[in-house]
Amino acid sequence: MAKHSIVVLGAGVSGLTSALLLSQNPDNEVTVIAKHMPGDVDIEYCSPWAGANYLPFSAKDSxxxxxxxxxxxxxxxxxxxxxxxxxxxxxxxxxxxxxxxxxxxxxxxxxxxxxxSVCINAAIYLPWLVSQCLKAGVVFRRTIVQHVTEAADFSPFSSRKANLVINCTGLSSLKLGGVQDKTLxxxxxxxxxxxxxxxxxxxxxxxxxxxxxxxxxxxxxxxxxxxxxxxxxxxxxxxxxxxxxxxxxxxxxxxxxxxxxxxxxxxxxxxxxxxxxxxxxxxEDGPRVDVEKIGGVWVVHNYGHGGYGYQTSYGCAETVVELAGRVLTGKKGSREQPHL
Ligand SMILES: Cc1cc2nc3c(=O)[nH]c(=O)nc-3n(C[C@H](O)[C@H](O)[C@H](O)COP(=O)(O)OP(=O)(O)OC[C@H]3O[C@@H](n4cnc5c(N)ncnc54)[C@H](O)[C@@H]3O)c2cc1C
Missing domain, CATH: 3.30.9.10 (D-Amino Acid Oxidase, subunit A, domain 2)
Structure with a gap:
């Protein structure tokens, strides 16, 4: 049976966690494409700047x-x-x-x-996520796309388009073609x-x-x-x-x-x-974790996590896996975004 080809757009904590959880399913072949990767320092790349702690807003102590x-x-x-x-x-x-x-x-x-509470060292954690993804067979590629549907062309696993794109572009979803979410x-x-x-x-x-x-x-x-x-x-x-x-x-x-x-x-x-x-x-309405078809391409969104993207990374990525499963098994249908 042909495997499911999934392209994750974005290599911040949202994209990398989504890719890692998606790669745990042997039926998935996952590619991460991004303008910025761990190690980069850029104002368009939020994840390296985070503390990052769990603060329902911590050191391992108190x-x-x-x-x-x-x-x-x-x-x-x-x-x-x-x-x-x-x-x-x-x-x-x-x-x-x-x-x-x-x-x-x-x-x-x-x-x-x-x-x-806990505090993560983002400078170590992000490369660790990459290493875990590589271990699971995820392919990484640097590129810039203008429109979210272009991401589907970057599957190295087949000559056809990817079955699914996961949009984890953070604040860039404000301007990204096909998304342009003005509430960011x-x-x-x-x-x-x-x-x-x-x-x-x-x-x-x-x-x-x-x-x-x-x-x-x-x-x-x-x-x-x-x-x-x-x-x-x-x-x-x-x-x-x-x-x-x-x-x-x-x-x-x-x-x-x-x-x-x-x-x-x-x-x-x-x-x-x-x-x-x-x-x-x-x-404005909290993170967007939902699914839609854009220009013939199925897209699961996972962006807009404000000042708590690390805290919510696993929960949101679990929802991404659930939504991806629905699309890939044919049980499509949009899901209300979880209240986070
Ligand atoms: C000062 C500060 C402190 C923080 N402290 C905490 C904290 O203590 N705890 C916590 O949980 N959170 C904290 N946060 C919030 C957290 O950092 C963010 O919520 C999180 O990093 C967002 O991650 P992301 O993966 O969604 O986006 P990003 O990290 O911005 O990643 C976006 C990715 O998409 C790629 N991309 C975008 N557009 C394109 C395109 N067109 N083509 C190709 N690639 C593209 C980028 O290159 C990048 O790889 C803090 C943030 C700041 C600024």
Missing amino acids: KTSQCRNKDGNTTIGKWTTELTKPDPWYRDVVPNFANIPSDRLDPGVDNANTFT HAARGQIVVVRNHQAAMHMISGVDDSNEESTYTMTRPAGGGTILGGSYQMDNWDSQPDPNLAVRIMKRCIELCPGLVTPGQGIEGLSIVRHGVGLRPLR
């Missing part, structure tokens, strides 16, 4: 989040609404959840909690990577200087450095780090997390690895 009621209507306040609720949904999901007693809260903080927005995130070590991760619901700037720290495992953040600047496509914002980020992170530097030191106590900017692929 994570604390603090809320100030006055941040409720700011961009950052809305972004962290679920995370900073006094009695959040995830309290029974994460290990060691505890509310911090009110007499231990910093001045101006209305509630705070702590829990155990860039949510600009500026970070500073430092050598200073901080075992616990921290985040607070807002800052006083701006409603699109935030304060968080996370130390990547395996020598990945500590990420100091950050910002959530809507429809801001500036790829260059803003030096003034960088100074504000460093000052605020030391204020939130004094253990980052030797007592008495300011930002001079930080050993900077690099400054960075990434554009989160934010979609």
